[in-house]
Amino acid sequence: MKKHEFYLQRCIQLAKNATGNTYPNPLVGSVIVYQDQIIGEGWHQKAGEPHAEVNAVNSVKDKSLLKKATIYVSLEPCSHFGKTPPCSDLIIANKIKRVVIGTMDPFAKVQGRGIQKLISAGCDVVLGVLEEDCKELNKRFFTFHKHQRPYIILKWAQSKDGFIAPATQENREPVWITNSHSKQLVHKWRSEEQSILVGTQTAVKDNPKLNTRLWEGKSPVRVVLDRNLRIPQDSHLFDNTIKTIVITDLKTDIPPALKKENIYVEEVDFSLNLAKEVCKILYQHELQSVIIEGGKQTLQTFIDANLWDEARVFTGDCLFKNGIKAPSLVGEHPQKEKVNTDLLEIYKNKK
Numbered sequence: 001m002k003k004h005e006f007y008l009q010r011c012i013q014l015a016k017n018a019t020g021n022t023y024p025n026p027l028v029g030s031v032i033v034y035q036d037q038i039i040g041e042g043w044h045q046k047a048g049e050p051h052a053e054v055n056a057v058n059s060v061k062d063k064s065l066l067k068k069a070t071i072y073v074s075l076e077p078c079s080h081f082g083k084t085p086p087c088s089d090l091i092i093a094n095k096i097k098r099v100v101i102g103t104m105d106p107f108a109k110v111q112g113r114g115i116q117k118l119i120s121a122g123c124d125v126v127l128g129v130l131e132e133d134c135k136e137l138n139k140r141f142f143t144f145h146k147h148q149r150p151y152i153i154l155k156w157a158q159s160k161d162g163f164i165a166p167a168t169q170e171n172r173e174p175v176w177i178t179n180s181h182s183k184q185l186v187h188k189w190r191s192e193e194q195s196i197l198v199g200t201q202t203a204v205k206d207n208p209k210l211n212t213r214l215w216e217g218k219s220p221v222r223v224v225l226d227r228n229l230r231i232p233q234d235s236h237l238f239d240n241t242i243k244t245i246v247i248t249d250l251k252t253d254i255p256p257a258l259k260k261e262n263i264y265v266e267e268v269d270f271s272l273n274l275a276k277e278v279c280k281i282l283y284q285h286e287l288q289s290v291i292i293e294g295g296k297q298t299l300q301t302f303i304d305a306n307l308w309d310e311a312r313v314f315t316g317d318c319l320f321k322n323g324i325k326a327p328s329l330v331g332e333h334p335q336k337e338k339v340n341t342d343l344l345e346i347y348k349n350k351k
């Protein structure tokens, strides 16, 4: 591995120490190198706390080495006064000669201004080392700032013959397509995303809680599509335990069950591009990611609008022969990962 890549890899590794703790900020790592030795390291730990570069600079014992050193950082050093002062000013003030950056910051207040500041001050800047990995590290943050929408993950389970539910469900017994391990994995995924969304039919039929139970961690904000406000008022979704957004066409006459502090009723015109309208609402609520857990119609709405980034599909061993056909992905979606050989496949939507 080449030198720049090697140190950038370390930045990514450091950044990941704060996984799940930096929202709404990105994960960022930084190392400072002098004569091929790491003399300082740091990462951004939490929004409002020092950025990666500050922690890296502070960790250097002999500050006189800084002016002969190279700083590596997985994201462009910031140029603005946010909750903390600009990192580019810190680099300039410490006379660090060389700055190697993974990728540009898409945040509107930065967007290249940090790099510009460094160049104007005479720093030697290298941009775009392990760029794809650095973008992947903050895929939610990048999607949110670049496309003004959350990063969208679709999730469903299908039978071996491609159905998400059997034809008749008279006995109302839930049909298990996956096993307890995949169920736990789904709860881990919930803990990693900022919101979870289902359509009306899933909410009515399954009365889901949509919280994180089988994994330690936070529960995502719940989002439910309810065009005609027909989801029963005593549903778990309206138990006021977690922030819940109800997206409807009928904002007038909000039923009492929805007049609670944790429930937000948002009106959209369902005859427009629904997926797009939902994205606008989620963006307004500053949700950087959403996992869509069904049903068929809701998943297909996002697929048809080409508003999805990842699809996580479980395929069980059962055969349903007929029933509700699984959603079909359209567009360019190369198979990215195969986990547990045939149970889970993850597709990425190439933009």
Ligand code: AOF
Binding pocket: 024, 025, 026, 027, 028, 029, 043, 044, 047, 048, 049, 050, 051, 052, 053, 075, 076, 077, 078, 081, 082, 083, 084, 085, 087, 105, 107, 110
């Ligand atoms: C960096 N290094 O480690 C991080 C950066 O409110 P503030 O001051 O924390 O600024 C937040 C913004 O700063 C965030 O949206 C992103 O653009 C950038 N994050 N920048 O140079 C870091 N975490």
Ligand code: ZN
Binding pocket: 051, 052, 077, 078, 079, 085, 086, 087, 088
């Ligand atoms: Zn900064």
